[in-house]
Structures are given as structure tokens and as C-alpha cells.
Amino acid sequence: MKHSGHEWKSNTLPAFVTVAPVAVCMLFLVIVPLIYVVIMSFCSIDEYYNVVFRFTLKNYAMLADAQYTHIYLQSLLIAFLTTVFCILIAYPFSFLIARTKSRKKNIYYMMVIIPFWTNSLIRIYGWRTFLGTNGWLNNALRFLHLTDAPVNFLFNRGTTVLGMVYCLMPFMILPLYTSIEKLDQNLLEASADLGARRGATFLHVILPLTSGGIFSGSIMVFIPCLGYFFVSDILGGGNSDVIGNLIERQFQSGNNWPFGAALSIILIVITLLLVKCYQKIGGSMDALGV
Amino acid sequence: MKKKLICMVMTMMLTASMLAGCGASSKTASGSAGQLNVFVWTEYVPDSVFKKFESETGIKVNVSTYSSNEDMLAKVKSEAAGTYDIVQPSDYMVKSMIAQNMLEKLDQTKLTNLGNIGSQYLNASYDPGNVYSVPYQGGVAAIAVNTSVVKKEITGYADLFDPSLKNSLVVLDDYRAVIGMTERSMGLSMNETDKTKLAKVSDQLMKLKDNVKLYDSDSPKSALISGDCSAGFAWSAEIALAMEENPDIKIVYPKEGAYLFMDNWCITKGAKNYDAAMQFINFMLDSESAQMVSKEFPYLCPNTKAVAAMGSDYTDNPAKNPPADVIASGEYLEDLDSDTLSIYNDMWNKLKQ
Numbered sequence: 001m002k003h004s005g006h007e008w009k010s011n012t013l014p015a016f017v018t019v020a021p022v023a024v025c026m027l028f029l030v031i032v033p034l035i036y037v038v039i040m041s042f043c044s045i046d047e048y049y050n051v052v053f054r055f056t057l058k059n060y061a062m063l064a065d066a067q068y069t070h071i072y073l074q075s076l077l078i079a080f081l082t083t084v085f086c087i088l089i090a091y092p093f094s095f096l097i098a099r100t101k102s103r104k105k106n107i108y109y110m111m112v113i114i115p116f117w118t119n120s121l122i123r124i125y126g127w128r129t130f131l132g133t134n135g136w137l138n139n140a141l142r143f144l145h146l147t148d149a150p151v152n153f154l155f156n157r158g159t160t161v162l163g164m165v166y167c168l169m170p171f172m173i174l175p176l177y178t179s180i181e182k183l184d185q186n187l188l189e190a191s192a193d194l195g196a197r198r199g200a201t202f203l204h205v206i207l208p209l210t211s212g213g214i215f216s217g218s219i220m221v222f223i224p225c226l227g228y229f230f231v232s233d234i235l236g237g238g239n240s241d242v243i244g245n246l247i248e249r250q251f252q253s254g255n256n257w258p259f260g261a262a263l264s265i266i267l268i269v270i271t272l273l274l275v276k277c278y279q280k281i282g283g284s285m286d287a288l289g290v
Numbered sequence: 291m292k293k294k295l296i297c298m299v300m301t302m303m304l305t306a307s308m309l310a311g312c313g314a315s316s317k318t319a320s321g322s323a324g325q326l327n328v329f330v331w332t333e334y335v336p337d338s339v340f341k342k343f344e345s346e347t348g349i350k351v352n353v354s355t356y357s358s359n360e361d362m363l364a365k366v367k368s369e370a371a372g373t374y375d376i377v378q379p380s381d382y383m384v385k386s387m388i389a390q391n392m393l394e395k396l397d398q399t400k401l402t403n404l405g406n407i408g409s410q411y412l413n414a415s416y417d418p419g420n421v422y423s424v425p426y427q428g429g430v431a432a433i434a435v436n437t438s439v440v441k442k443e444i445t446g447y448a449d450l451f452d453p454s455l456k457n458s459l460v461v462l463d464d465y466r467a468v469i470g471m472t473e474r475s476m477g478l479s480m481n482e483t484d485k486t487k488l489a490k491v492s493d494q495l496m497k498l499k500d501n502v503k504l505y506d507s508d509s510p511k512s513a514l515i516s517g518d519c520s521a522g523f524a525w526s527a528e529i530a531l532a533m534e535e536n537p538d539i540k541i542v543y544p545k546e547g548a549y550l551f552m553d554n555w556c557i558t559k560g561a562k563n564y565d566a567a568m569q570f571i572n573f574m575l576d577s578e579s580a581q582m583v584s585k586e587f588p589y590l591c592p593n594t595k596a597v598a599a600m601g602s603d604y605t606d607n608p609a610k611n612p613p614a615d616v617i618a619s620g621e622y623l624e625d626l627d628s629d630t631l632s633i634y635n636d637m638w639n640k641l642k643q
């Protein structure tokens with residue numbers, strides 16, 4: 001009895017001391033707010049749009065409205081396109097960083113990181129000035145006589161995707177970079193020795209070995225896309241809303257917090273489903289950096 | 291090691307970009323003596339006025355901004371009581387906030403400059419006797435037209451629905467304003483509650499969808515000046531400023547009768563710096579402050595002493611000083627019941643989907 005008590009102390013106390021602060025943080029910063037959101041999503045609102053604790057399922061029934069499902073689909077489309085473009089651009093670039101020896105590597109690496117020390121709102125507004133009717137791009141096109149009338153770049157779904165790709169690119173580059181970096185040069189040589197052409201080596205050796213990076217990068221890009229309301233606000237001009245805009249509107253001008261909470265739950269569910277899919281196809285949670 | 295570093299960088303970026311998304315630019319909001327927390331519309335109160343108040347009184351002013359009455363209401367409700375000392379609600383919102391017991395009565399003895407305000411602007415129906423509010427500035431949600439691009443003659447709100455204006459409008463990102471404008475274009479009141487009429491309003495509103503290029507309440511003038519939008523539905527002073535930048539831009543007051551508004555200074559319930567807030571409101575009623583405001587944000591100025599001092603630069607400019615018949619034929623918003631508001635909200639969501 002006494003002996004086991006001692007053992008309890010020697011094993012549990014250190015564990016308790018190290019884990020408890022983290023557990024407390026998790027409890028107050030993650031679990032409690034999450035429970036708050038869940039409870040809020042079942043509440044009603046009174047005549048002045050104050051939240052009252054009267055149980056209702058109305059908020060969840062409202063989620064199925066056609067006007068909202070349209071926005072969910074649009075969000076998924078925007079997120080999908082963003083992810084695809086991010087992969088197409090980030091893959092060659094990550095390859096370049098990973099395969100470059102010498103000091104240039106750090107320079108490339110910094111080229112990805114440094115722009116992100118500037119506030120993303122400012123950078124997104126920069127795009128708006130650049131792409132405007134009388135912006136640099138249009139002026140350049142007219143100067144080169146490529147167009148007569150200004151081209152309409154701004155305020156549509158395409159510009160929203162552009163802004164998202166721009167904002168989220170590093171989240172694709174960094175995991176890709178780590179997975180390409182780990183690639184064993186010997187395997188590539190072996191592949192070449194066995195007569196594989198470069199295309200075949202890429203498809204059958206490089207791509208499968210770096211798929212972990214592609215998957216985790218995709219998750220890191222796809223999920224924030226659904227919530228980055230400021231990008232679709234500024235570059236989409238309110239014409240290509242994502243789920244994040246819908247939530248933002250409920251908490252601000254719409255003044256319907258319970259419905260906003262229900263929308264947030266939907267966002268969380270989509271996120272969990274995606275992460276679950278990611279695990280199913282063999283992605284490791286470590287690679288997500290969470 | 292490198293991986294850990296990458297993880298750290300990524301988390302940092304993720305959090306940084308999330309924080310960046312939080313639109314409202316709230317600064318510190320502590321309530322110690324010698325401070326004042328004001329919550330005002332964007333592009334509405336010049337910094338120079340706050341600076342002048344700070345240097346005259348030694349009270350530090352913390353400014354946060356919002357871009358619609360509903361945003362302000364949601365924010366004030368969500369923060370602890372007394373986070374903001376001063377808010378700037380429009381007419382109908384004053385009434386709603388009084389009904390919800392969210393405003394503090396003003397100490398009338400401190401309002402020594404109230405005499406500067408024209409009597410036609412005092413004692414409004416939303417706050418009889420100015421118990422809770424004093425007027426700041428007002429104006430019209432009018433039509434802006436870039437006449438070098440738009441060849442069609444625009445005379446009223448109804449013209450904004452014309453197919454020739456496809457993908458060229460900037461409109462306020464404010465559902466009461468845009469739906470109110472739609473209602474006026476059909477000859478209805480901006481405060482319509484009849485369900486069958488509202489169904490028709492919803493149909494009409496959907497016709498606006500293809501014409502709207504940008505929803506922007508913060509600075510609709512920017513898109514007009516940059517040429518991104520060739521016509522718009524915006525606050526009168528925004529149009530006045532756009533006109534100064536580009537002489538091709540003209541203001542049109544709608545023949546159907548315009549959307550009018552009057553914004554007011556109010557003190558929130560439980561304000562931590564009540565005395566400083568009263569001092570600030572009285573300061574804003576001063577003729578010199580009103581002139582400073584008008585120079586930068588030329589809305590309808592209810593301060594008759596300031597108007598007299600500004601002379602023809604203000605009085606002869608139709609965008610700064612809307613003609614009397616526009617004011618007479620216009621309409622103010624009213625606070626609506628929550629059932630009607632949810633119909634309005636649905637319409638708005640449908641428009642923006």
C-alpha cells in the first residue's frame with residue numbers, strides 16, 4: 001500500500017506538474033469557448049437581437065436555406081481553386097529552394113517569409129491599387145497597346161482566389177519544402193540508373209515521397225480559405241463571400257449571434273471532416289504543425 | 291530543429307493573419323481618469339479635432355471606428371459596459387438604444403454650446419428634448435455619377451437599376467440604406483413593414499445585383515475617384531469629396547425623395563469617463579470644431595454659427611449643403627420590429643450571396 005503510494009507520487013507528480021498548465025490552458029482557451037459556441041448556437045434572440053437562453057433548433061434549420069448553401073458551395077470552390085493554384089506554384093518553388101545549395105537557399109527562403117512581416121490587410125489593399133481600373137497593371141496594358149479599354153480585374157471570384165493564393169502561399173511552400181528536403185538523392189539516382197525518364201521518376205518516385213507535404217499543405221491552405229473574410233471583402237467587393245463573411249455579418253451588422261454560432265459550428269465540422277479525410281489517406285498530424 | 295522552426299514560423303503567421311482579419315481598429319480601452327474612449331463612424335471625425343481637444347484639456351482620446359449602426363450596436367453589446375464612453379448613432383439607432391436602456395442622460399447644464407445648433411435640428415422625434423443626444427452631422431444617401439462614363443441621364447434611385455449600369459456601381463455596405471433606397475425607388479417608404487410589398491421589394495432588389503460592382507461603406511469615394519466604379523449610392527459628403535478630386539463626378543438628389551440621416555453624440559450607459567465625455571460633446575458643439583469637421587468631412591452641418599462662418603464655400607455647394615427641398619421631401623429611417631428586420635436581413639443575404 002505504502003509502496004504503491006510512493007510510486008504514484010514518483011510517476012504522477014512530475015507528469016501532473018508538466019501537463020497541468022497545458023491542460024488548464026486548453027480548458028480555458030479551447031474547450032470552454034467551444035462549449036460556449038455550442039450553447040450559443042441553440043439560443044434564441046429577443047426583439048432587440050439580444051441573446052436569450054431559450055432552446056431552439058431554428059438556427060440549424062436556417063443553415064439549410066438555399067441562400068446560405070450557395071455560399072458554402074462558393075466557399076468550397078474558392079478554397080479548392082486556391083489549393084490547386086497554391087500547389088501548382090509552390091511545388092516548383094519549394095523544389096528550387098530545397099535543391100539549391102549555397103547561400104541562395106536562405107535568400108529564397110527569406111523571399112517567402114519577409115513579405116509576411118507586413119500586415120496582410122495592407123498587402124491585400126496593395127493588390128486592389130495594383131489591379132484597379134486606373135491601376136498599374138491596366139496602365140501598363142494600355143501603354144503597351146494590349147487593350148484599349150481598361151480590363152475589369154477587381155471585385156469578382158477570380159480576384160478573391162488570387163488574394164487567397166497570395167495570402168496562403170507560405171503555408172503550402174513550407175510543408176512542401178520540408179518534404180522535398182527529406183528526399184533521398186540516392187533514390188533519384190537509382191531511378192535514373194534503372195532507366196526511368198525524368199517524368200517517370202517524378203511521377204513514381206518524387207511525387208509519392210512528397211505527397212505528405214502536399215496533403216498537409218493542402219489542409220493548411222484549404223481550411224483558412226473558408227474563413228478569410230477580409231480577402232473576399234476587399235478583393236471580392238462583397239460579390240464572392242465565403243463562410244467567414246457570413247459568420248462575420250451575423251456577429252456584426254446582422255446582429256444574430258446564435259445563428260453566427262451555428263455557422264461557426266458548420267465551419268468546425270467541415271474542418272474536422274477534412275482533417276479526418278487527411279488522416280485516412282495517411283497524413284500525419286505532426287506534419288500539420290499542430 | 292529546422293522543422294520546429296518552420297512550425298513556429300507558420301503558427302506565428304497564422305495567428306498574425308487571423309488577427310489582421312479583425313476589422314475594427316480598437317485601441318486601448320482602459321478607463322482611468324484623463325481618458326476618453328470614443329466609438330465613431332469611419333471617415334467622419336477628423337484626427338485634428340481629437341488632437342485639439344487633447345491639447346486643450348489634457349484628456350487622452352482613444353478612437354475606435356465602425357461602418358454601420360448595426361456594427362456599432364453589436365460591438366457595444368459585446369464589450370463590457372463602459373468600454374466606450376461616447377458613441378455616434380444615427381437617428382433611428384438613438385431611439386432603439388434609448389429603448390434598450392443603453393444610453394446615459396446628458397447633463398444639460400454642461401451643454402453651453404448647444405445654442406450653436408439650429409433649432410430645426412433639435413428636439414427631433416427620436417429623442418424629444420435632446421435628453422440623450424445632440425446632433426453632430428447629417429446628410430443624404432445620394433447618387434454619384436461620373437458623367438464622362440455614364441451617358442444615361444440619372445435623376446432618381448430607380449435609374450440605378452437600369453441594365454446599362456451593369457457591373458459599375460459602388461453602393462453602401464449597409465442593408466437599411468440599400469433596401470431603403472430600393473423602397474424609395476418603388477415609391478414606398480424606407481420603413482415598409484407590409485409583407486406582400488416587401489416581397490416585391492426583394493424582387494426589385496435582386497435587379498440591383500448585376501449592377502453592383504462593390505459594396506463599401508468605409509470609403510465609397512475611393513472607387514469613384516479611382517474610376518473603378520462609374521456611379522454609386524453613397525453618403526453626400528463622400529460624393530462631395532469625390533467631386534473635388536474629379537470634376538466629372540456629379541451629385542444627383544433622387545426625385546423619389548432621398549434617404550436622410552442625422553448622426554448624434556451620445557454617452558453609453560455605465561460610461562467610465564462621463565465628465566470627460568460631456569466636456570467632449572460640448573467641445574464638438576463649438577463653432578470652430580464644427581468648421582474643422584466640415585473642412586474634412588463636408589456633411590450637412592447643423593451648427594448654424596459654423597455655417598455662417600464658412601460662408602458660400604459651404605452654402606453654395608449642393609453636395610455639402612443639400613437644398614432645402616431635398617431635406618423636405620426626404621425620409622429618415624425608423625427602428626423596425628425584429629420580424630420585419632429579419633425579412634430585410636434575408637433580402638440582403640440573398641442580394642449578397
